Amino acid sequence: MNLIDLENASTKEKILDVSRKLFAKYGFEGTSIRDIAKESGVNVSAVNYHFKNKAGLFWHNMVVSYEMMESQIEIFSKKCDSAIDLCMSIYDHFYQQSDALRSTMRMLLSESLDPPEDPAVAQRLTATFGPPGGRFIAAKIQQEIPYKFDDEGIYWAVKTIFGSIFHWSMMCKMAHIKKGHSLDYLIEPKQIRKDVERLITATLEYIKNHKEIFDKE
Structure with missing residues (x-):
């Protein structure tokens, strides 16, 4: 795995971790992609790149759970x-x-x-x-x-x-x-x-x- 792959994996894991906490605290409707991006220290496009949309991010979290x-x-x-x-x-x-x-x-x-x-x-x-x-x-x-x-x-x-x-x-x-x-x-x-x-x-x-x-x- 090269440096870019490592960075992408790290970003993806960070987004998953942050979104899991926000979903748990505010629920699915109460959490936005923008909230997740801000807390993760990334831009909205990074979230969409890895998970396409909020529902995709949620279901990835479900698999992890x-x-x-x-x-x-x-x-x-x-x-x-x-x-x-x-x-x-x-x-x-x-x-x-x-x-x-x-x-x-x-x-x-x-x-x-x-x-x-x-x-x-x-x-x-x-x-x-x-x-x-x-x-x-x-x-x-x-x-x-x-x-x-x-x-x-x-x-x-x-x-x-x-x-x-x-x-x-x-x-x-x-x-x-x-x-x-x-x-x-x-x-x-x-x-x-x-x-x-x-x-x-x-x-x-x-x-x-x-x-x-x-x-x-």
Whole structure:
């Protein structure tokens, strides 16, 4: 890689880093290309050169975030012996990162956000197995099931488990739930964590006991 390539890579990474922070703070609509360029110390044309437009920049950030989550879940999967241990490690990690997760969800729900135009970005976001780390969750589950899962069953299990983890790890730190701690022990973080663990355990038990539904053979 020559000096120009290094400079371009450095500029691109800086724009990504700055835009990630601005998107998280102000949302997709509240952040402009000009804001990103100014904070990055580059001109608007540099942002457009690397990412074409604001939506392109956002989706590149999504790929980076996805890959970071995937890498972290892979690390957890190597350390955890069981599916439930892996899932609860993911939950605890997401709970600590709940502010960032909520910012990402807020941007994804924006009505003005168009689908990714870059074929490579679109391919990266759609070619993976479900949510970030889904393949590692699926592998752990399969280790504990005495028969071969069909693809539809695996995807159902991963979506069910990941959806609960993602939803409650964010909800736990929402203001109205925090304020409700003293009024209702059922929405305390410890209780919610226990409820998530129960749901995951129940899902795994359901799979184990219903071979006729999920057996690939």
